[in-house]
């Protein structure tokens with residue numbers, strides 16, 4: 001049985017106070033969430049300490065949005081594994097398209113960050129996905145396979161989550177058809193040695209399309225941006241039918 005993981009990626013949204021306010025509203029809304037669904041909130045670094053305290057003893061797990069590959073050093077503005085684990089971070093998003101696009105993240109650095117996350121006992125959520133241009137040129141399959149081949153060198157597939165996030169579907173309201181997302185996730189799964197790696201879909205996931213997405217057999221969860229910022233909306237997502 002593959003695990004179902006419903007994760008919110010808050011990106012660069014919410015101060016510490018706003019993060020705590022979200023949890024106070026969100027917690028009661030997920031009291032009756034079906035068993036076996038892992039709920040994760042990936043917050044800005046500045047919210048992690050307060051989140052860890054307020055989430056203690058709850059069924060919500062904590063995630064970060066980046067990790068450096070070295071354990072310490074002169075890397076201004078970066079964050080090391082033990083800084084995250086000391087706070088109680090369980091998951092870390094790696095290789096998000098926004099980091100690949102704006103911050104020079106390459107498959108090589110993605111691979112190094114994945115190794116660091118696993119070395120520190122956290123579960124990385126590896127993001128892969130194609131651009132609109134690549135999709136239109138029918139390169140989706142090649143792009144994804146190429147990313148996976150480079151990103152997953154020497155990575156332990158027993159402690160890994162993958163998120164398929166087509167770049168053209170992120171923040172656009174232009175969701176990938178659930179059947180198509182299922183097809184690409186099937187292709188991703190064929191590249192893996194461990195068939196039990198949870199593979200999420202991400203890109204304009206909303207309360208009104210979650211049921212259809214989660215009804216697909218290959219899709220093991222979602223990575224949600226915009227719709228995870230409101231407690232009501234993210235609660236409706238994690239409480240899908």
Ligand SMILES: O=C(CO)COP(=O)(O)O
Nearest residue numbers: 009170171203204225226
């Ligand atoms: O990038 C995403 C999650 O990592 C998706 O963002 P949206 O849900 O806002 O499209």
